[in-house]
Amino acid sequence: MTERAGELPGWARSALIAAFLVLVLSITVTLTGQGQLTSSGTSEAAVRLGLPILLAALGGLWAERAGIINIGLEGMMVLGTWGAAWAGYQWGPWAAVLGGLVLGALGGLVHAIATVTFNVNHIVSGVAVTLLGTGLTQYLATLLFTPVSQNPRQSPRLEGFAEYSIPGLSSGLQALEAQQRVFVSDLAGLLSGLVTGLTPIVVLGFALVPFSYFVLWKTPFGLRLRSCGESPVAAESLGVNVIAHKYVAVVVSGGLAGLGGAALVLNPGQLGYLENQVGGRGYIGLAAMIFGNWRPAGLLIGSALFGYVDGLQLRAGGEAVHALLYGATLVAVVVAVLWAIRRMYVAAGVALAAGLAVYAIYWSTETVPSEFASYAPQLVTLIVLAAASQRLRPPARLGVEYRRGEGH
Template sequence: MTATLTPGTTRPATRRRAVPGWARAALWVAVAVVAVSYTSYATGLPELTASGTVQSAVRLGVPILLAGLGGLWAERAGVINIGLEGMMVLGTWGGAWAGYQWGPVAGLVAAAAFGAVGGLVHAVATVSFGVNHIVSGVAVNLLGLGVTQYLASLVFEPISQNPRESPPVPKFDTYSAYPFGEWLRSLESLQRVGISDAAGIIGGLVTGVSPLTMLAYLLVPVSYLVLWRSPFGLRLRSCGENPVAAASLGVPVQRYKYLAVIVSGALAGLGGAALILNPGQAGYLENQTNNRGYIGLAAMIFGNWRPGGLLGGAALFGYSDGLQLRSGETTVHALFYAATLVLLVVAAVQVYRRRWFGAGTAAVSAAVMYSVYWYTDELPEELTAYTPHLVTLVVLAAAAQHLRPPAAIGVPYRRGED
C-alpha cells in the first residue's frame, strides 16, 4: 500500500540522522591532529608531534583533567566549585607528606583525603549554610593555601630546611608498551610526513605511563557511566537541574550535593597528587599548582560539563603547556599556523551549514592568526610562559556560544522550598 498526497497537503520533511557526539568529537580531534602534523611539516618543527612533547602533554594534562572531573561532579549537582585550586593545594601537601612517609600509594590516598576535606568545607558552607558558592570557593582557596603553608613550615622545614618545599618524595614507576613503543620510535625517527607524526603522537601516549596517569584517564569513562548511565547519577544530576522536583520524588537533595562536592574535592586532591607523585615532578613546592585548578574548571566548561569534552580540553591545555616547556618560543609561535588551518575548516563547516555569522567570525579569526604568524618570527619569552592561560581565554571565548550548564547551578536550595 502506497501513500498518496492529496491537494493542499505538503510532503513531510525528512529528518537527517544526527551524528553522535562522540563521532563529531573524534572528527574534530582528527582535524586538529592533521593540522598540527601539516604544521610540523610546513614549518620544519618535528617537535610539534614528537613523542617527548606528547609525553609532557600527558603528564601536564593529568592534574588539569582530575581537577576538571572534580568540577564536573560538583557542578552537575548544582554546586559551583571555584575552590578546586585550594583543594588541589591541599592534595599536594597531603600527597607529599604521606608519600614521603609511606610511599606513593599512601600519598595518593592522603591527597584524595585532604582534597575531600576541602570539599567538605565547601559543602558545609554552600549546602548547609547557603553561602554564595563563589565566595565559599574563594575562601577555600585561601584556606588551602594558608593551611599548607603552616603545615609545611611545621613538618617539612625541620627535614628540608626550607618551609616552602618538602624533601624528595618517592614516585610511581612508569610502564611502556614494549615492543610496540620501540617500533613507533623507529618510525618516528624516519621523519616521514604523516607516518612519523602519527608514530610520535601514539608513542607518546603509550610510553612512560604511570599508574596515576592510567587512573586519571580511567576515571573519565567511569564518571560518564556513573553520572549518565546509573540511577545514582540520574538523581545526582537532577539535583543540579531542578532540586525542588527531585526532592518531590524522594531524592535527598542535600545528601547528594554533599556527596558530589566531597567527591569533587577528592578528585581535585588527586590532581594535586599528580604534581607530586608522577615521575619528572618535584616534591611539594609552595604555589606549584600554578592556577591549574582554574584551568581545570575552564576545561570542564569548554567540554560543556561532559567528561569527553573535558578530556579534550585537558589535552589541549596540557599540550600547550608541554610545548612551551620543552621547545620554547619558536614552536609555540607555530601554533598560530595550526590554529589558522583549524579555523579555516571551522569556517568551511559553518558555510556548509549556512551559518554566515559563524563562518565570517572563523574566517576573520583565521586571518588574524595567520597575520600574527606571518609578521612575527617568535613570541616573546614573557608571553610564552603564559601560553596555557592564553589558550584558556581563547578557548572559553570560542566555546561560550554553545554552552549549556546545569539549570540550577549556583542556586541555593533549602529543604522544603517550593
C-alpha cells in the same frame, strides 16, 4: 542526552575533531619544520601536565552536575599537594595518592557545608576555600617540612612510582615516528607519548574518565545526582535525598581535585611539594570542564589541549609556539568555512578575521617572547572558552540556592 536523527554520536564527533587536529599539526610540521609539535616527547609531557588539569575538571564535573559551582578547585588541589607530599614522605607513593585524595576531600567537605547546609554563595565559598587552602598549606609546610628540608616552601624529594611502557606498542610507534612519513609518523609520535613513561597515577587518572561517565550517566545514583543539578525540587518530590547527593558530589569533587594535586607532586620531573606549584591549574581544569560542556569526553579533550600547549612550550619554547600560530590559522579558516556553510556569516567573518590576524603575527615574527610562550596555556584557555560559549548548556539549577522542602 539523546542524539538527534542524522547527528553523529558524541564519541564519533570527538574522534573526527581529534583526527582533524592531528592533520592540522601534520601540515604545520611539514611547512614549518617544527617536528616537536608531534614528537613523542611532547606528547608524553602533555600527558603528565594535562593529568592534574583532567582530575580538576572531573572534580568540577561531579560538583556542578549536582548544582554546586566549585570555583574552589584550586584550593582543593593546593591542599592535595601538601597532603600528598606529607604522606608520600612518610610512607611512599601510594600513601601520597591517598593523602592528596583525603586532603582534597576535606576541602570539598568545607565547601559542601558552606554551600549546601548554610546556603553561602557558591563563588564566595569557593574563593574562601582557595584562600584557606593556600594559607593552611603554607603554615603546615613551614611547620612540618622545615625540620627535614630546611626550606618551608619545599618538601624533601619523594619516592615516585616506577615508569613503564606498553611492550611492543611503544617501540613500534617510536619506530614508525622515526620514518618521518607525513601524517603517519606525526600520528605515531602523538600516540607514542600515550603509551610511554606511564605511572599508576596516570593510568588511574585516565580510567576515572569512563568511570565517571558510567557512574553519572549509567547508574540510578548518577541519575539522581544529576537531577539535583537540573531540578532539585522535582528530585525531592520523587524521594531523592537532595542534600545527601549534593554532599557526596562536592566531597568527591574535592577528592578528585586533591588527586590532581597528588599528580603534580608525583610528576617524575618534580617529586615533591613546592609552594605555588598548582599555578592556576584548578581554574584551567574548571575551564576545561566548561569547554567540554559538562561532559567527560569533552573535558578530556579540553584537558589534553591545555596539557599539550603547556608541554610544548616547556619542551620547545618560543619557536614551537610560534609554529603553532600557523596551525591556529588553518583551524580558524576551516571553522570560518564551516560556519559560512551553515549561513552563520557574522561568526564566519569573525573567525576569518581572527585567522588572518594570527597569520599576520606569524608572518611578521620569527619566534615569540618567552613570556608569551609561558602564558600560552592561559591564552588558549581564554580563546577556547570564547569559541565554545555559544554552545554551552550548564545544569539548569547550577549555582542556585536550595532549601529542603522549597517549592511544595
